[in-house]
Amino acid sequence: MFSFFNNKRFRYLAILFLVLLLGACAGIPQEQAPEQVADSDNNVESQATEEEEQSIPERILPKRPDIELTEDILFKVLVAEIAGQRGKIDIAVENYLELARTTRDPVVVERATRVAIYARNNEAAYEAAQLWLELDPKSPDAHQVLTVMTLRQGNIDQALHHLEIILEASKGQLDQKLWMIANFLGREEDQAAVMLLMERLMENHMDDADAMYAFANVSARMGNIDRATSLLERVLELKPENEAVALTYIALLQKSGEINTALKWLETALNDRKDDFNLRMAYARLLTEVKRFDDARDQFKKLSDKAPDNVDVLYALGLLHLQINKLDEAEQYFLQLSKLKKHVFDSNYYLARIAEEKDELEKASDLYQGVHGGANYFDARVRLSLILAKQGDIDKALTNIRSIQKSKGINRLILIQAEGEILTEIKRYQEAMDVYNKAIEEESHPDLLYSRAMLAEKMDRLDILEADLKAILEKDENNATALNALGYTLADRTDRYEEAYAYIKRAYEISPSDFYILDSLGWVLYRMGKLDEAVAYLQQALELRNDPEIAAHLGEVFWVMGNKKAAKEIWETALKGTPTDHRLLEVIERFKP
Numbered sequence: 001m002f003s004f005f006n007n008k009r010f011r012y013l014a015i016l017f018l019v020l021l022l023g024a025c026a027g028i029p030q031e032q033a034p035e036q037v038a039d040s041d042n043n044v045e046s047q048a049t050e051e052e053e054q055s056i057p058e059r060i061l062p063k064r065p066d067i068e069l070t071e072d073i074l075f076k077v078l079v080a081e082i083a084g085q086r087g088k089i090d091i092a093v094e095n096y097l098e099l100a101r102t103t104r105d106p107v108v109v110e111r112a113t114r115v116a117i118y119a120r121n122n123e124a125a126y127e128a129a130q131l132w133l134e135l136d137p138k139s140p141d142a143h144q145v146l147t148v149m150t151l152r153q154g155n156i157d158q159a160l161h162h163l164e165i166i167l168e169a170s171k172g173q174l175d176q177k178l179w180m181i182a183n184f185l186g187r188e189e190d191q192a193a194v195m196l197l198m199e200r201l202m203e204n205h206m207d208d209a210d211a212m213y214a215f216a217n218v219s220a221r222m223g224n225i226d227r228a229t230s231l232l233e234r235v236l237e238l239k240p241e242n243e244a245v246a247l248t249y250i251a252l253l254q255k256s257g258e259i260n261t262a263l264k265w266l267e268t269a270l271n272d273r274k275d276d277f278n279l280r281m282a283y284a285r286l287l288t289e290v291k292r293f294d295d296a297r298d299q300f301k302k303l304s305d306k307a308p309d310n311v312d313v314l315y316a317l318g319l320l321h322l323q324i325n326k327l328d329e330a331e332q333y334f335l336q337l338s339k340l341k342k343h344v345f346d347s348n349y350y351l352a353r354i355a356e357e358k359d360e361l362e363k364a365s366d367l368y369q370g371v372h373g374g375a376n377y378f379d380a381r382v383r384l385s386l387i388l389a390k391q392g393d394i395d396k397a398l399t400n401i402r403s404i405q406k407s408k409g410i411n412r413l414i415l416i417q418a419e420g421e422i423l424t425e426i427k428r429y430q431e432a433m434d435v436y437n438k439a440i441e442e443e444s445h446p447d448l449l450y451s452r453a454m455l456a457e458k459m460d461r462l463d464i465l466e467a468d469l470k471a472i473l474e475k476d477e478n479n480a481t482a483l484n485a486l487g488y489t490l491a492d493r494t495d496r497y498e499e500a501y502a503y504i505k506r507a508y509e510i511s512p513s514d515f516y517i518l519d520s521l522g523w524v525l526y527r528m529g530k531l532d533e534a535v536a537y538l539q540q541a542l543e544l545r546n547d548p549e550i551a552a553h554l555g556e557v558f559w560v561m562g563n564k565k566a567a568k569e570i571w572e573t574a575l576k577g578t579p580t581d582h583r584l585l586e587v588i589e590r591f592k593p
Contacts, residue, residue: 062106062136073099080115089119097124106135113145122152140169144184151185151193160200167201178214182221191222209238213245220248225256243278250282259290277306284316293320311342318350325545327354345374352380361387378404378411382418389422397422413447420451429459446472450482457489465489483507484517491524500524515544519553526557535561548574548581559591567591 067073076095083091093116100112109132116124129145136142143162150158167177181201185194198218205211216231232249239245246269253262266283273279284299297320303313318333331354334347352367365387371380381404388397401419416439423432436452449468456464469486472479487503490496504520511517522538525531538554541547551574558567571588578584 064105064107065103067103067105073103084115089115090121093119093121093124097128100128100131104131104135106132109135110141113142117145122149125149126153138165138169140166143169148184148188151188151190151197154193156193156197156200159197163197163201178211178218182214182218186218186221191224194222195219195224195227206234209235209242212238213242213248217248220252225252228252229256241273243276246279247282250286254286254289259286262286263290275306277303281312288316288320293323296320309336309340311337311340314340315343315346318347322350322354327357330354345371346376349374349376349380352383356383356387361391365391379414382414385418386422389425394422394426412443413445416448417451420455424455424458429455433459446476446479446482450485453485457493462489462493478510480507480510480514480517483510484514484520487524488520491520491527497524497528501528513544515541515547515550518544519547519550522557523553526553526560531557531561542570546574546577548578548584552581552583552587556587556591 076099080092080095080099083089083095093112096108096112096115100109103109109128113125113128113132116128125145126149129142129149132139132142133146143165147159147162147166150162163181166181178198181198185197188194198215202211202215212231212235216228216235219225219231220228229249229252232245232252235242235245236249250262250266253259253265263283263286266279266286269279270276270283280299280303284296284303287293287296287299297317300313300317300320303310304317307313314333314337318330318337321327321330321333331351334351334354337343337347338351348367348370352364352371355361355364355367365384368380368384368387371377382401385397385401388394388400398419401415401422404415416435420432420435423429423435432455433452436448436455440448440452449472453465453468456462456468466486466489469482472482473486476482483503484507487500487505487507490500490503494500501524504517504524507514507517508521518537518541522534522536522541525537526534534557535554538550538557542550542554551570555567555570555574558564558570571584574581574584
């Protein structure tokens with residue numbers, strides 16, 4: 001922790017302070033103490049216009065008394081300095097305060113005030129600041145200190161008195177002054193008292209939209225979101241076209257979880273302000289957040305029509321099209337970003353994912369190697385290893401994955417699962433099992449248990465699969481993925497159909513629109529002989545995702561029901577997209593006349 005006393009700069013100030021006592025100059029360098037209030041000449045002042053600066057006369061500093069540097073004064077200064085350097089801050093405060101009383105020198109008094117503030121000695125700081133104000137009644141710094149001290153004493157009226165003087169003396173518009181005040185009150189523990197003080201201060205300014213906007217931001221900063229929201233609504237009544245206020249209002253509603261309210265407000269606003277780009281952007285992003293992806297995509301397309309090269313819009317459209325598996329459309333948006341040299345690493349990553357999905361492995365590999373940073377850097381390196389494995393260079397793939405430093409958390413899990421997946425892909429099942437066993441012994445995790453369970457299914461070790469999935473469910477009974485995997489395996493690999501149905505039904509109740517779960521539900525119903533019900537769920541699953549395994553299942557059910565034409569049509573359609581899928585080929589071969 002930084003020490004106000006025990007550093008070279010402070011020792012320099014101690015020497016300089018002695019010089020100042022001899023009247024060499026009228027001020028001293030100021031240390032920024034942890035609770036020190038903001039200086040009156042902070043960055044808010046720099047925003048004042050030239051006209052405003054001229055309207056406030058230059059403050060005349062008080063005249064300093066002639067002081068003889070007596071042995072007593074020198075002794076007290078040295079005692080204070082040495083005490084401060086040795087951590088005896090109370091002694092430093094005591095000596096500085098005594099010097100302030102006896103010398104009545106504004107420089108000494110200011111120094112005593114700031115040391116008392118640093119020492120968190122409210123009583124001493126209040127006394128010193130009172131003396132400072134007596135010597136320099138217009139000092140904004142002294143009034144700031146006394147605002148804080150009287151507020152801590154619970155004297156709201158007195159604190160308000162000092163704030164009003166600060167407003168009169170400080171340069172800048174009212175909203176800028178409020179920000180300055182918020183800066184030095186924002187660290188106070190009693191935020192309720194701060195808000196009461198600010199409300200009292202604002203009583204005469206509630207017809208000023210700019211002041212209310214500043215007060216709303218101050219309220220939000222202090223955690224009073226309801227108050228901030230209410231103020232912003234009043235500001236929007238006065239200035240409905242103010243975009244900055246509108247966006248702040250939307251952000252606060254979003255933060256407080258009132259997203260539907262925010263959406264309704266934006267919908268109404270956009271009826272009158274159809275060309276407001278930023279409001280529509282906020283609307284599109286909120287739609288994405290609530291997973292109304294089709295509506296979000298429509299809004300982003302409208303934005304794209306107005307600003308075809310806007311990188312945020314292009315990026316959002318790329319992700320939204322990727323989300324619904326429209327790879328060609330997504331690819332065009334990410335290519336456009338690459339041409340604009342924006343979001344380059346992210347664009348390369350998603351273009352690589354698209355190429356990988358299309359089985360263009362060389363292209364995907366080159367693109368992954370172009371991801372040199374960003375949020376997807378780690379995943380790009382992992383996926384590059386998986387591509388090497390798909391291309392048959394297993395040793396290089398394993399070397400690459402093992403060369404990535406295994407950190408803790410999610411990255412550790414990803415690396416372990418990637419190594420296990422590579423080994424599983426080439427049917428080195430026992431080696432993969434050893435990887436998972438070792439990792440789980442070191443630190444178990446539901447993701448690792450799930451990966452080991454899926455590997456165990458390939459090894460015909462259903463005992464391990466069942467044990468691992470049930471271990472996950474013991475800690476998280478609503479884990480839909482584990483429920484579905486356990487239910488599907490029991491339905492597919494055993495005759496425990498009722499038990500399988502119970503697991504899958506629970507998963508369906510938790511996640512009714514998951515196509516994997518719908519497929520499992522259809523499959524277990526088929527195994528139970530409930531063919532009509534099975535078809536309904538399998539068709540729903542295939543509509544959500546054109547997956548070859550779902551097509552294989554649905555075709556099989558139709559075939560068994562005697563509708564061989566429908567079965568063939570489904571299989572042939574699926575084969576056009578995935579002609580080498582082993583599940584499709586196996587079921588077609590099995591039912592081939």
